[in-house]
Amino acid sequence: MTYTLTTPLYYVNDRPHLGSTYTTIACDALARYQRLNNGSVVFVTGVDEHGQKIQRTAEQKQISPQEHCDSISSTYRDLWKSWGISDDRFVRTTDPRHLQLVQQFYERVKASGDIVSGRQTGWYCVGCEEYKDDPADAESPTCSIHQKPLEWRDEENLFFRLSRYQAEIEALVAQDDFIAPASRRQEVRNFVAQGLRDFSISRVNVSWGLPVPDHPGHTFYVWFDALLGYLTALLDDGGSTDLDRLDQCGWPASVHVIGKDILRFHAVFWPAMLLSAGLPLPKKVFGHGFLTREGQKMGKSLGNVLDPEILLERCGTDAVRWYLLRDIQFGDDGDFQQQRFIDLVNNDLANTIGNLLNRTSSMARKWFDDAVPSAGAAASPDFPLAQRASQATTTVSDAMETLSFKTASEAILQLAIAANGHLNDTAPWSRMKQPGEEAAVAEDLYAVLEATRLVGLLLAPLLPDLSARILEQLGQPPAGPDWRDRLVWGGLTSGSELPKPSPVMQRLELDEPL
RNA sequence: GUCAGAGUAGCUCAGCUGGUUAGAGCACAGGAUUCAUAACCCUGAGGUCGGGAGUUCAAGUCUCCCCUCUGACACCA
Numbered sequence: 001m002t003y004t005l006t007t008p009l010y011y012v013n014d015r016p017h018l019g020s021t022y023t024t025i026a027c028d029a030l031a032r033y034q035r036l037n038n039g040s041v042v043f044v045t046g047v048d049e050h051g052q053k054i055q056r057t058a059e060q061k062q063i064s065p066q067e068h069c070d071s072i073s074s075t076y077r078d079l080w081k082s083w084g085i086s087d088d089r090f091v092r093t094t095d096p097r098h099l100q101l102v103q104q105f106y107e108r109v110k111a112s113g114d115i116v117s118g119r120q121t122g123w124y125c126v127g128c129e130e131y132k133d134d135p136a137d138a139e140s141p142t143c144s145i146h147q148k149p150l151e152w153r154d155e156e157n158l159f160f161r162l163s164r165y166q167a168e169i170e171a172l173v174a175q176d177d178f179i180a181p182a183s184r185r186q187e188v189r190n191f192v193a194q195g196l197r198d199f200s201i202s203r204v205n206v207s208w209g210l211p212v213p214d215h216p217g218h219t220f221y222v223w224f225d226a227l228l229g230y231l232t233a234l235l236d237d238g239g240s241t242d243l244d245r246l247d248q249c250g251w252p253a254s255v256h257v258i259g260k261d262i263l264r265f266h267a268v269f270w271p272a273m274l275l276s277a278g279l280p281l282p283k284k285v286f287g288h289g290f291l292t293r294e295g296q297k298m299g300k301s302l303g304n305v306l307d308p309e310i311l312l313e314r315c316g317t318d319a320v321r322w323y324l325l326r327d328i329q330f331g332d333d334g335d336f337q338q339q340r341f342i343d344l345v346n347n348d349l350a351n352t353i354g355n356l357l358n359r360t361s362s363m364a365r366k367w368f369d370d371a372v373p374s375a376g377a378a379a380s381p382d383f384p385l386a387q388r389a390s391q392a393t394t395t396v397s398d399a400m401e402t403l404s405f406k407t408a409s410e411a412i413l414q415l416a417i418a419a420n421g422h423l424n425d426t427a428p429w430s431r432m433k434q435p436g437e438e439a440a441v442a443e444d445l446y447a448v449l450e451a452t453r454l455v456g457l458l459l460a461p462l463l464p465d466l467s468a469r470i471l472e473q474l475g476q477p478p479a480g481p482d483w484r485d486r487l488v489w490g491g492l493t494s495g496s497e498l499p500k501p502s503p504v505m506q507r508l509e510l511d512e513p514l
Numbered sequence: 515g516u517c518a519g520a521g522u523a524g525c526u527c528a529g530c531u532g533g534u535u536a537g538a539g540c541a542c543a544g545g546a547u548u549c550a551u552a553a554c555c556c557u558g559a560g561g562u563c564g565g566g567a568g569u570u571c572a573a574g575u576c577u578c579c580c581c582u583c584u585g586a587c588a589c590c591a
Binding site: 051335366507 | 517525538553
């Protein structure tokens with residue numbers, strides 16, 4: 001069974017920010033876990049490139065919308081590459097294949113009788129791409145979000161008959177495993193319970209969009225086409241763009257990971273569209289929280305945005321990934337605090353985990369011929385550290401299945417702490433000075449090295465780079481498809497060579513704010 | 515305004531269906547140690563669990579009222 005997961009298709013109005021990076025990193029961790037665990041995974045990400053907002057941004061920059069999209073989209077693509085994101089598909093909604101798919105989908109929905117035309121009048125905010133509730137006789141109203149004047153629109157639009165799917169959607173959102181985290185279920189349920197209204201799926205006077213067949217002058221509303229990007233991405237496997245092939249390409253998705261702001265589109269509108277087109281529904285929609293910085297909302301006006309590129313360049317991918325995944329309960333809002341960021345990275349990664357490897361490897365090399373010592377009793381799964389390791393493995397697996405990256409991270413850290421504690425309790429450095437203690441010291445060092453190997457292995461989905469460095473210093477290959485098998489206690493071979501250790505994780509030293 | 519959620523150590527948060535002296539991480543203080551990336555390990559201090567009333571043998575955990583904060587309330591990638 002293929003595990004399919006998606007990030008949102010990011011809107012290319014502006015350069016990538018930390019929020020999209022956060023989502024993408026989380027998805028990457030999940031994708032890597034599923035790949036290590038099950039094998040077959042399709043990890044979809046991409047960009048949404050249509051709409052009036054983009055059209056106008058391009059106009060301001062005096063370039064064509066396509067040039068604008070090309071530029072921003074490649075920024076995303078490059079950024080994901082430099083973060084080591086393991087996406088399998090990067091879809092662009094300006095791809096000709098996408099137009100084909102959207103029109104095909106539209107024909108299906110139309111054939112179901114779910115497209116009707118209607119008149120839409122009201123005050124419209126281009127920034128929001130939406131109609132506002134201001135009364136028709138309002139005098140020059142402005143958008144409360146964008147602080148810009150609203151525009152009066154009177155349009156003939158096509159509508160999707162969402163209202164027909166009231167019962168199905170109500171049943172869908174009533175399922176406990178569809179919307180995650182649980183804390184966001186109720187608001188969606190309440191919304192649906194109010195009664196679903198049809199929504200418009202086309203715009204006139206927006207040239208930067210996909211043309212609606214048989215309705216000259218109409219382009220698809222960005223939301224209608226953007227969601228369909230997930231399907232385009234899956235069909236982009238070398239085969240044809242044919243909706244009938246979807247079930248062989250990884251549809252339905254196992255999970256759509258999105259920001260909490262667009263939960264409704266994914267949990268309500270999108271499933272209804274799929275029902276109308278006769279396609280299966282995604283299994284789960286996960287709406288994660290937002291990031292603030294030192295307690296404040298990040299924004300241009302405050303000038304406190306964290307640029308992912310700078311963050312990566314100055315701190316490295318492992319540090320940032322660790323902080324975001326380990327310190328924030330995925331689903332909840334999180335606050336980026338520089339001091340805490342530094343504290344956690346240095347304590348957890350450099351001191352606890354990195355130093356554990358360093359000290360253990362050094363002792364083994366010094367006293368046991370640069371090699372893994374004899375396991376003795378430490379080969380047994382009953383050895384105290386072995387049991388801790390097995391607990392950690394179970395916790396990590398359970399946690400990763402539910403996107404609880406924080407729980408997984410903490411479990412790994414606990415194993416490293418237990419291993420450090422074991423060293424301090426058994427004090428190999430003083431026992432080595434006593435005659436006849438060599439075999440016992442060998443056992444303890446073997447056990448601690450083994451625990452460290454498992455720490456490295458368990459870290460693979462979360463921090464692939466650090467994981468590989470740890471394993472390398474234990475003479476082990478990076479995590480691969482045999483991940484599960486290697487998670488069993490006792491994988492290190494006594495007598496195998498240990499390379500000379502060097503710190504796998506540097507401490508962060510940031511004098512100035514990022 | 516309506517609905518939902520949250521207010522627990524300096525900070526970020528755990529505390530499931532009510533039950534011994536309320537926990538963790540970070541920060542802080544002290545101790546121990548020297549294998550190691552001035553790292554690791556141990557101990558400690560620190561909380562009237564937003565306020566008030568009630569139910570109960572027993573409430574952070576249930577009920578009611580009040581205060582504060584956050585989010586949703588239709589087309590916000």
